[in-house]
Amino acid sequence: MMKVTGEIPPAVGRDRQLSHWVSRLVIAILFVLAGAAALAPRLMPGNEDAARRVAAGSIFAASYIALAIGRVPGLYIDRAGIALVGASLMVASGAIALPEAYRAIDINTITLLLGMMILVANLRISGFFALATTWVAARAHRPIALLGAVTVVAGIASAFLVNDAICLVLSPLVIDLTLALRRNPVPYLLAVAMASNIGSTATITGNPQNMLVGSFSGLSYPAFAAALAPVAVLGILVAIGLIVALHRAEFMDRAVIAPKPSHLRVNRPLVLRSLAATAAVIALFFAGQPPAKAAIVIGALLLLTRRVKSTRVYAEIDWSLLLMFAGLFVITAGAGQALLTPRVLAGAARLHLENVPILAVITAALSNLVSNVPAVLVIRPFLAGISDPTGAWLTVAMASTLAGNLTLLGSVANLIVAEKAAQRGVSIGFAVYARVGLPVTLCTLAIGIAWLAR
Secondary structure, eight states: OOOOOOOOOHHHHHHHHHHHHHHHHHHHHHHHHHHHHHHHHHHSTTOHHHHHHHHHHHHHHHHHHHHHHTSOTTSOOOHHHHHHHHHHHHHHHTSSOHHHHHHHSOHHHHHHHHHHHHHHHHHHHHTHHHHHHHHHHHHOOSHHHHHHHHHHHHHHHHHHHOHHHHHHHHHHHHHHHHHHTTOOHHHHHHHHHHHHHHHGGGSGGGSHHHHHHHHHHOOOHHHHHHHHHHHHHHHHHHHHHHHHHHTHHHHSOOOOOOOOOOOOOOOHHHHHHHHHHHHHHHHHHHTTOOHHHHHHHHHHHHTOOSSSOHHHHHHHSOHHHHHHHHHHHHHHHHHHHHHOOHHHHHHHHTTOTTSHHHHHHHHHHHHHHHOHHHHHHHHGGGGTTOSOHHHHHHHHHHHHHHGGGSSTTSOHHHHHHHHHHHHTTOOOOHHHHHHHHHHHHHHHHHHHHHHHTO
16 A cells, blocks of 8 residues: 655656746736836837837737636636736727727627527527437437537537537537447547537637627628538538547447437427527528627527526626627737737738638637637738638638637637536547547648638
């Protein structure tokens, strides 16, 4: 029996000490940048433009470093808090005036996201997703059929109902189902994450970055779907094929799977009501109604019920995501006003962003550095004078979304799946994810580039 002494092993102690010093270094860098932003106007009197540029650049750099990490080491602050602090510093330093900061916040995007969150919350509370998962499992008698069903359901649902929310709902259901069937849950969970990212490429409401693109570009819902839905369909097929090829032991098994009947808590009237609302909002999207208007009106009407307290619906809404969006709008607007000089814009023009492969690669790389939503906001000013803005925005939407499958940290959807898996004792590590995510990303990006460049 090993003797417990209460002493920390030397290797563990060294790792903790290294982590501690790295945290201190990151915090120090962030504080130096924030301090430079605060002191710039006083240290550079009489040169207000230069002071604003220093302040905006420092705040922008500090905010995006913290956003890329996802937190500030040593502090209990998340991405939403980081965005709020960054936006506040932009206003405090004079990089952007308060009225301009208000105008920088794209209310259409936030309204659309809020409306879709209310819709998904009602579907989840009603038990619809559990019912749909059970129905699919009862008809998928082979592992490969189950994988296909899970992938298609995740992809289609994410196309219309925001991929992060779909991962939040489907992950626990898939874990319970696969463990009950005594299957390896990892490939099925990878399918949920990757299919939700790929499927969300198809429409404006598929993910937050597409909502931004829809708002900035003015593209109609049908036009966006017509342009990118084929990429999503082909991408889903590629994902299924690669997951099967890289998990042969799981899917070459010809055993018949038969799930046991389970008692589901389903509020059938609420299911029907939520499905009717979903059908109505999708119909309004394709009928040409502004997506934000359609989503918030239908979402608000869903609150008129005696079956579910409004507070329960509010608890399902990701308010921190809405806060992060508002903060990011202000940060990028402040940086844009101060830093995007004619010389900078002329330099960006030499990158030939009108070229689909070049823009796609830059967007994909930036999305993996700072996450996809910030990447879209950063790229936005450089597309203003481009010859084909519609094609450019579609390329940004496609690349920023599909790039999310590259690594476990590539999108919030991936992290949600991994977190839900860890809560049930299922480990999805960085290498396990990348083994499938890398080829899926390369193949789907190639499909997207070829489709849009044709």
